[in-house]
Amino acid sequence: MAEVVTKGTGKVERTADRAEVQVNFETSGATRTEAVDLLTRRVASVEPLLTRPGVEVRSRQLNVHDNWNGRRRSGSRASQSYTLRVDALDQLDDLLGALVAAEPTWLNGPSWQLAADTEAVREAQKEAVLDARRRAEGYAEALGARLGTLLRLADGDSEMWAAESMRAMAAYGGAPGAPPQMDQLNLEAQQITVTVRCTATWSLLD
Structure with a gap:
């Protein structure tokens, strides 16, 4: 097969x-x-x-x-x-x-x-599987075949990272003089990107 x-x-x-x-x-x-x-x-x-x-x-x-x-x-x-x-x-x-x-x-x-990442990881998992299926469907079409059932699925590495995880405060080293003004540092919560990767094996049908 x-x-x-x-x-x-x-x-x-x-x-x-x-x-x-x-x-x-x-x-x-x-x-x-x-x-x-x-x-x-x-x-x-x-x-x-x-x-x-x-x-x-x-x-x-x-x-x-x-x-x-x-x-x-x-x-x-x-x-x-x-x-x-x-x-x-x-x-x-x-x-x-x-x-x-x-x-x-x-x-x-x-x-x-993120205090809890379970919901975000599950959503990213769904997106990863859909992405793998779309790719498989493209290969099946290119071969003039039909995509069959999922045979195996392997979880890849998942990771989280903040777009700007370290802000202006990271450089503060206790230098003399007035401390920086907090309202000028834009210390707003940043976006966290949760990434999930997977490897899927599909059958090809004639």
């Missing part, structure tokens, strides 16, 4: 409904204890921001180490890094503005995500 194998691609766009932000604070002192004490005071104003509704701390990591100038110890440094998940996007501008006002060492984000 003759067969034809085709690949199909389905793409669906959805508006992001979740954002992720990474922020880091660093301090230095003559000793590790001093560096940690300074860091504790520095993040004291940050911690209340992380208890806002719709904000989840996905990770909180502390790092303390000595600085060295050759073989000579030259003070100590302490840092605290946060990875934040923001589901209340209407609060994102205010949160980022407050974080920047706290003068982080660096802040990356937002990166845009």
